[in-house]
Every structure is written in C-alpha cells, then in structure tokens.
Amino acid sequence: MIPPTSESEVSARSTRMTAQTCPRQHRGTTMDIASLEPSLYTVKAVFILDNDGNRLLSKYYDTELYPSMKEQKNFENNVFNKTHKADHEIAFVEGMTIVYKSSIDLFFYVAGSAQENELMLMAVLNCLFESLSQVLRKNVEKRCLLDNLDGVFLVVDEIIDGGVIMESDPQQVIQKVNYRADENPLSEQSMAQHITGKLAITSNIMQSAKEQIKWSILK
16 A cells, blocks of 8 residues: 655655756756845956047956956947947946946946846946046046056955955045055055166166276276
8 A cells, every 4th residue: 555645745756857857947947046146246347448448447357257358358349339329327238237437538337247236336336436536636537547547446446356345435445545555655656766766876886886996997
C-alpha cells in the first residue's frame, strides 16, 4: 500500500519536475531575479566630454563592461550622439541607464545598469556637478576644468569608489577634497616646478665645480 502524500511533498516534486523538464527556463528565471536584486555597485561609469564629444575625463568601474579603450570611446561617442542635442536628462543606450547634464562646452555623464534607479544616478550627477562648480569657482567650462584636472579627479574619487556611492553631499565632498589637498600640497605643476628648480641648482653646482677644476689645472 502506497503511503499518503502530503501537499508539501507534492509541491516539492512538482518543482523538481519543472526544473528537470524545463532547465533552461528555470535557470533563466533565476538569473532574471538575481539581476533585479539591489547592488551596492550602482555606478558603472562616469565620463566628461567636451562639446565635440572628445573625452576629458572618464572612469569605468565595471572592468567587464567595456574592457578596451576603443570600446569605451565607441560607447562614449554613441552616448554623445544620442544626447548632446536632446532636452532630456535620462537616456538608455546599449542596455545602460545614462543620466547627463551640460554646462557651456562640457557634458557630464553617469552610467548605471538597465535596472538601476535613475534617482540614485541623478543624485551622483548632481553631487558631481555641484562639487566641481565649487572647485572651479563657478567656471564650469573646458579650459578651467583642464587647468584643475587633479582636483576634478579628487572630487570623482570622493563621490564614487569602485562603483559604490560614497558621498552625495557636495559640501562633504569639498571638505574631504580640501583635506586631501592639505595633506598633499604639491600639485603636479608645483611638483614639476620644484623638480626644475632642483635641476637648475644642481646644474649651477656642476658648472661651478668645472670652473674650479679648470682654474686649478691652469695654475
């Protein structure tokens, strides 16, 4: 005599049979659900282009997304072509959610996955723009940005770390950037000037030594 089967056992058998008879569909559903799960790695990429679509700054946090420089630039060109004449602030390009903002001759972009919350990406974009506006003293344009590129990179690094949003308050970002600048007061330009000065002093010493040797030989 076959023992009675409970409802839970029937349900479990049905689930196993479904997974065995339709393995592809079962795995696909699992992957779809996993892709919808929230992730700390919100930002896939940040880049700034000029009004001709040329790259001024870019950071990609998903190494598998666009692994080569050529792929990254093709993606950026595609994004620029679809956004630089549009009045919207959100675009969907190559399966990515893109939020963007323009200022004079600059375009700022923050990219996330297709499932990413646009409000989260927009918060990053607004923080980036407001922070840079303070760093550049309201002169948010290409020449000023290039003159302060080291500070721009510091701002980006304070807002995003490996794709994780670390800060969304511009005031906090500026405070942290100023603190890091105080810890490393020598910028690239001042460092170059410092090295040039050292080389000039060394050259003068060598020249003086040569003169002393020449006069000692003549004596």
